[in-house]
Amino acid sequence: MADRPTSLAGRRVLVVEDEYFIAMDMEYWLQEAGAEVAGPVPDTEQALALIEAGPLDAAVLDVNLMSETVYAVADRLKERGVPYLFVTGEVQIADCSDYRSRPKLEKPILDTELLRAVGKLMPS
Amino acid sequence: MPDYEQMMKRQQVLADFGEFALRSEDLHEVLTEACRLVAEALGTDRAKVLEIQQGGRCLFVRAGVGWAPDVVGQMRLPMSEHSSETFAIEEGKPVITQDIGKEERFEVPEFMKKAGVVALVNVPIFVPGRKAYGLLQVDATEPRDFAQEDIAFLRTYATILGPVIDRLQKVSSLRATEERFRLVVENARDYAIFTTDPEDRITDWYAGAEAVFGWSAEEAIGQPSAIIFTSEDREAGADEKETETARREGSAPNVRWHLRKDSSRVFIEGMTTTLRAADGSLRGFLKIGQDVTGRRKADEALRESEERFRALACLVPVVLWRSDASGMQISSNQLWLDYTGQSLEQSQSGGWLDAIHRDDQAMTREVFRTGHAERRIVEVQLRIRGQDGSYRWFLVRQTPITDAQGRLVEWFGAAMDIEELRGSQARQEVLVKELQHRSRNLLGVVTSLANRTVGQGGPVESFTTRLKALSRAQALLSQSGSDTAEVGALVDAQLAAHADSAPKRITISGPRVQLSSEQVQNFALALHELATNALKYGALKGETGRLSVTWERLRDENGGKRLALSWIESGVDVQPEQVTRRGYGRELIERALTYALQARTEFELAADGVRCRIEMPLA
Numbered sequence: 001m002a003d004r005p006t007s008l009a010g011r012r013v014l015v016v017e018d019e020y021f022i023a024m025d026m027e028y029w030l031q032e033a034g035a036e037v038a039g040p041v042p043d044t045e046q047a048l049a050l051i052e053a054g055p056l057d058a059a060v061l062d063v064n065l066m067s068e069t070v071y072a073v074a075d076r077l078k079e080r081g082v083p084y085l086f087v088t089g090e091v092q093i094a095d096c097s098d099y100r101s102r103p104k105l106e107k108p109i110l111d112t113e114l115l116r117a118v119g120k121l122m123p124s
Numbered sequence: 125m126p127d128y129e130q131m132m133k134r135q136q137v138l139a140d141f142g143e144f145a146l147r148s149e150d151l152h153e154v155l156t157e158a159c160r161l162v163a164e165a166l167g168t169d170r171a172k173v174l175e176i177q178q179g180g181r182c183l184f185v186r187a188g189v190g191w192a193p194d195v196v197g198q199m200r201l202p203m204s205e206h207s208s209e210t211f212a213i214e215e216g217k218p219v220i221t222q223d224i225g226k227e228e229r230f231e232v233p234e235f236m237k238k239a240g241v242v243a244l245v246n247v248p249i250f251v252p253g254r255k256a257y258g259l260l261q262v263d264a265t266e267p268r269d270f271a272q273e274d275i276a277f278l279r280t281y282a283t284i285l286g287p288v289i290d291r292l293q294k295v296s297s298l299r300a301t302e303e304r305f306r307l308v309v310e311n312a313r314d315y316a317i318f319t320t321d322p323e324d325r326i327t328d329w330y331a332g333a334e335a336v337f338g339w340s341a342e343e344a345i346g347q348p349s350a351i352i353f354t355s356e357d358r359e360a361g362a363d364e365k366e367t368e369t370a371r372r373e374g375s376a377p378n379v380r381w382h383l384r385k386d387s388s389r390v391f392i393e394g395m396t397t398t399l400r401a402a403d404g405s406l407r408g409f410l411k412i413g414q415d416v417t418g419r420r421k422a423d424e425a426l427r428e429s430e431e432r433f434r435a436l437a438c439l440v441p442v443v444l445w446r447s448d449a450s451g452m453q454i455s456s457n458q459l460w461l462d463y464t465g466q467s468l469e470q471s472q473s474g475g476w477l478d479a480i481h482r483d484d485q486a487m488t489r490e491v492f493r494t495g496h497a498e499r500r501i502v503e504v505q506l507r508i509r510g511q512d513g514s515y516r517w518f519l520v521r522q523t524p525i526t527d528a529q530g531r532l533v534e535w536f537g538a539a540m541d542i543e544e545l546r547g548s549q550a551r552q553e554v555l556v557k558e559l560q561h562r563s564r565n566l567l568g569v570v571t572s573l574a575n576r577t578v579g580q581g582g583p584v585e586s587f588t589t590r591l592k593a594l595s596r597a598q599a600l601l602s603q604s605g606s607d608t609a610e611v612g613a614l615v616d617a618q619l620a621a622h623a624d625s626a627p628k629r630i631t632i633s634g635p636r637v638q639l640s641s642e643q644v645q646n647f648a649l650a651l652h653e654l655a656t657n658a659l660k661y662g663a664l665k666g667e668t669g670r671l672s673v674t675w676e677r678l679r680d681e682n683g684g685k686r687l688a689l690s691w692i693e694s695g696v697d698v699q700p701e702q703v704t705r706r707g708y709g710r711e712l713i714e715r716a717l718t719y720a721l722q723a724r725t726e727f728e729l730a731a732d733g734v735r736c737r738i739e740m741p742l743a
Contacts, residue, residue: 019565020646020716021572030514064561066642066720069743089564107568 007119009034014050014059016073018042018066019089022107026060026087029111030118042066047073051080057086058121060114074099083121087114127273134277137165142284151292155187162262163189166274170241170263172196173249173285174209176256183209183258190263195235206231212246213256218275219246223267237264243268245275251290260285314414316392319399321408324349324367336392336415338385349411352382354389370396370409378413391420393634417681443518443539451496458538465511468542481507481515492522499524499532505542516543562641566594569645576708586708590652593618597648601641608638609648611687615673618651629663634675637687640743646712646720647738653709654691654736662734663693669733670694678739685742693733713738 013035017023021038030037040052043065049057053075059077061070063086070086077084078098085103103117141161148154155173163171170255172188177182177200183197185191203210208230212219221244224232232241243264260282284677309317309330316336319328329344337344337352342352350363357363357380378394394413412638433444443463447454452473461468464479480488484506495502502522507515522537570591577587596617601610615632639647654665663669675689710727713736725741 018642018720019569019572020712020719021576023567023719025572064565067640087469089561089568107564108571109568 007033008115010036011057011122012036012038012055013118014038014047014056014077014084015040016044016047016059016065016070017062018064019062021082022062026109026114029114030060030109033115035118039051042061044068044070044072045093049058051076051082056080056082056116058082061086061119063088071099074102085117085121131273134165137161138277138280138284141281145284145288149292149295151289151296152187154288154292155285156189158260158281159187159189162260162278162281165277166262166264166270167269168262168264170265172263173258174201174261174263175258176203176213186258190241195239199235201233204231207233208244208246209259209261212259213248216248216250216256216487218278220270220275221245222269239263240265242266243270245270245278247278249282249285249289250288251293252316257286257289261685285300316394316413316415317411318344318349319408319410320349322406324363324409327408334412336384336390337382343385349409352384354381354383357381358493366396367409369407370398374398377410382413389417390415391417442541445537447535447537449534451492451535463510464508479509481509483507488520495522496535502537505546508539516541517546518542566598566645569594582708586656589656590649590708592621593649593652594645597620597644600648607641609641609644611637611647611675611689613638614644614648614651618648618655619673621655629670631672631674632668634689635677637677637742639676639687643721643740643743646689646716647740650709650713650717650738653712654734657709657734658693661699662696666697669696677742680741686739687742688737688739691734691736691738693735696733697730698729698733 008119011034013030014024015023015037017026017040020042021043021118027037027040033087038054038056041047041050042058047061047070049055056077059073059082061073061084063070071097074084074086085105086099087107087109089107104119125380141158144157145154159171159173163169169188170188170190172191172195173186174183175186176182176183176667180203182203182595183201185196185201188196201207201209203213208219211230219230221227221230221232224237224242224244232244235691236244241263245262247260247262249260251257260278262278262399309332312330312332313335314332316333317330318326318333321327325345325351326347329339329341333344339347339351339411348363350358353363362380366376366378375395375397378392378396380392381389381391384390393416394411397410397412399407399410400712407604414707443460445454445460452470454468454476460466460471460476464471464476466476466479469475470478477485477489488504491502491504494500501524502520504520506520509515518539520537520539522535524532525534525536527533549638559615571595573590574587577590578584586705597609597614600613600617601607611634615634619630619632658664658669658671663671670693672692672694673689674692675687678686678688680686713725713727717725717738717740721740723738725739726735726737728735
């Protein structure tokens with residue numbers, strides 16, 4: 001895949017996604033682009049723990065997790081100044097101007113789409 | 125010595141005058157004739173009648189002969205104390221001036237001197253009741269010694285003149301009264317006026333009656349007044365009762381629907397009054413009435429409209445109200461009072477706002493304020509507190525009502541309970557969101573499934589069978605309608621798709637356990653993988669294998685509910701290639717369930733078949 005951007009080398013990216021195989025795909029794509037993946041994790045509890053555990057350059061958040069939403073994680077990332085994007089099946093993001101100002105990818109997502117969007121989150 | 129011939133002539137004059145006076149009804153004509161005859165009889169050429177006017181302050185030259193046109197009908201003399209005229213009236217007897225030049229008792233009016241009057245006689249005229257009318261004045265242009273018989277003649281003449289004048293004055297006065305009456309009656313178009321005889325037959329029928337009832341005078345006169353009564357009133361004897369009451373009481377109200385010539389009806393508000401002669405005998409009835417049909421119909425229409433409003437307001441399950449232009453005075457239907465528990469007084473002057481949810485009050489006040497200011501329809505959704513203290517959503521609309529001139533007269537409002545509607549709308553929104561979430565998620569899962577099978581060189585068939593497994597799980601979810609699927613149903617569905625072999629080799633047992641929609645997808649896929657594996661390599665492939673799928677509810681150390689499912693194959697001749705195979709199915713069971721469902725899974729390929737245990741938390 002010669003056209004795949006490889007600007008993610010050395011970046012640490014958090015992935016929060018409750019669907020195992022989708023999470024695995026995203027992990028694989030990010031690793032292929034040179035990124036280090038924190039997670040993937042299926043719930044907010046584990047995601048928040050990872051945020052505490054070490055520095056992050058970006059995050060990819062699935063909005064609807066098994067029995068909760070990901071917004072608590074988004075809030076913590078904002079506090080930390082970590083850029084993030086949403087990956088969602090929802091058409092609507094919760095009514096909060098900060099959430100709505102964030103990039104949003106709609107499922108199903110493609111590898112190139114994800115890598116380009118994650119790349120844009122961070123200054124090169 | 126009395127002159128016999130002269131006496132006869134004067135008798136003739138009196139007789140002629142009497143006859144003339146009887147024929148004529150014109151006072152001026154009669155008086156002029158009187159003057160002419162008197163002047164002729166006395167040979168003076170001049171005579172006049174003076175009438176007391178202005179309450180006795182002056183004398184008006186009412187008629188005369190031998191006098192210029194600027195005197196007769198024009199001249200008024202003041203009744204001075206020193207005039208012979210005034211003296212004669214006060215004394216009640218003739219006063220004679222034989223020669224003005226020698227007259228010392230009285231002053232003679234200037235115009236008479238100028239006209240050459242030298243001698244004159246003033247004879248007072250009295251109408252019946254000794255009431256002074258005026259004077260008959262005979263003027264001579266030469267000195268004259270009026271004889272005794274002249275005076276006697278004039279007195280007789282004046283005595284006759286009195287009653288004649290009186291009669292003619294009364295006729296004239298009556299005529300004026302009658303004329304006024306006629307004018308009033310004939311011009312009173314809005315009032316039907318007619319009279320009847322004692323038998324209640326129409327005797328006079330005026331223009332107003334014709335206008336109101338339609339019959340002309342020719343058609344109406346002679347008819348019983350019952351013709352204007354409706355048939356039901358005639359049958360009930362209403363017409364007779366009315367005249368009876370009038371006869372007894374003097375008058376009777378007449379307020380009822382009446383009939384017109386064209387059979388249409390008019391509502392009359394009127395009165396029947398008895399007409400009696402001086403001796404008290406009944407002469408007939410005077411009937412006066414006003415056509416108030418328009419007002420009556422408007423009243424009835426208004427009453428009917430209000431009754432309809434009240435009926436409607438009680439029937440429909442909607443709170444309705446009317447308020448005055450300011451919006452302060454409200455007449456509400458019972459439903460508002462019943463629902464809110466407010467009294468009508470409490471709802472006045474904006475008090476109804478108290479029943480509005482606190483969070484909606486400011487918005488409601490503002491919407492109504494601008495609606496009032498701009499006379500626009502108000503529309504707002506708000507919560508209203510019921511008597512039990514709970515709130516329900518209402519759709520409130522209020523529209524301005526204007527009169528024919530476009531002036532705002534009142535407001536008409538309605539509040540409809542939309543609690544159920546809003547509830548179902550909210551549920552629908554949740555449902556649509558959930559549907560979108562699920563279908564997009566599913567597409568994500570399908571995409572990754574495709575990556576893992578076809579994308580890595582696997583057979584397309586295994587992709588499509590996995591899609592079918594997913595589809596069966598989704599079908600179960602939508603069937604239940606409760607967003608959950610039962611474990612037994614999931615097991616049955618996945619096995620039924622593959623196991624057309626004898627069901628006696630398969631044991632399925634477990635309690636009813638519901639899985640949430642999030643759990644179902646991965647759980648169903650896991651069962652699918654186990655079933656596919658069993659069909660290809662395991663218990664469902666040969667004739668000897670057996671399969672047991674059992675599950676139970678458990679409690680973990682923290683008391684949380686868990687499901688434990690055991691998939692145990694036996695009697696299987698395990699092939700070596702199977703042992704080393706680690707594909708999508710194993711990854712799903714061993715890793716995906718752990719990742720997504722916090723499951724603990726064990727997958728073991730024992731000597732006689734697969735043994736798999738899946739234990740996972742329940743919601």
